[in-house]
Amino acid sequence: MAFTVVAIDGGAASGKSSTARLLAERLSFLHVDTGTHYRSMARACLDAGLHPVDSFELRAFLAAMRLDTVIDGYQSRLAINGSPPFADQRIRSEDVNRNVSQFAALPAVRESIKRYQQSQVHRAASDGFRGLVMEGRDIGTVILPEADLKIFLTADAATRQSRRHLEGGVDRVEDRDKIDSSRATAPLRPAHDAVCIDNSTLSLEEVVERVTGLILEGPCRPR
């Protein structure tokens, strides 16, 4: 199998991370969770006392921001300004859940991370991974429009809210989806050539098997 690039997009709690994580482990791909990029940027901004509005202070912070990658098994983790990647609970806190979509809607924020995200393909290849699976909201449409396979995951609202409840924590997934789908820059939507999978009633194993089958079927387009 040639080096393969897979893009997975979908709403909050639609199953992106668990699907991508398992795929990466099974196929020796690098897993890049771009939601953690926006969460980490929101964390860093909130810690610096910045609000999710386009301001001179925010732009100066973004312009000076240094982004590095820490590879942890199959996981690519973002390190900001020379500090270690944030611990999970710091980027999944209530204040980040409440503010992350507002930060992510700002074009200056998206622009400051775009090239970094695109560079992960080269990083995966040069570190000897057999492919890359990147998940988020705009991976198939904006970040990796030439991906070999694009998946758009959906699950009904009740299923997604109850999945998040089971994980604990306060997270109004529908509110975030509304902001993510209606923003002007890189809104959440399927790419025209994405394969849509509704996993409301599918187990994680069933979804992973289906996606693996699509990957093994071969390239969806010549590269």
Ligand code: CDP
């Ligand atoms: O895990 P969950 O699906 O709840 O969210 P996430 O993937 O961690 O993403 C957190 C937030 O980051 C989303 O609600 C979006 O506002 C933003 N995001 C984005 O705008 N574009 C991406 N490619 C990934 C995440």
Ligand code: CDP
């Ligand atoms: O990354 P995203 O926010 O899209 O979703 P996730 O964190 O992968 O999944 C949210 C929760 O749904 C996790 O607890 C998964 O184990 C669960 N899940 C599931 O029950 N069935 C699936 N087919 C996919 C995920």
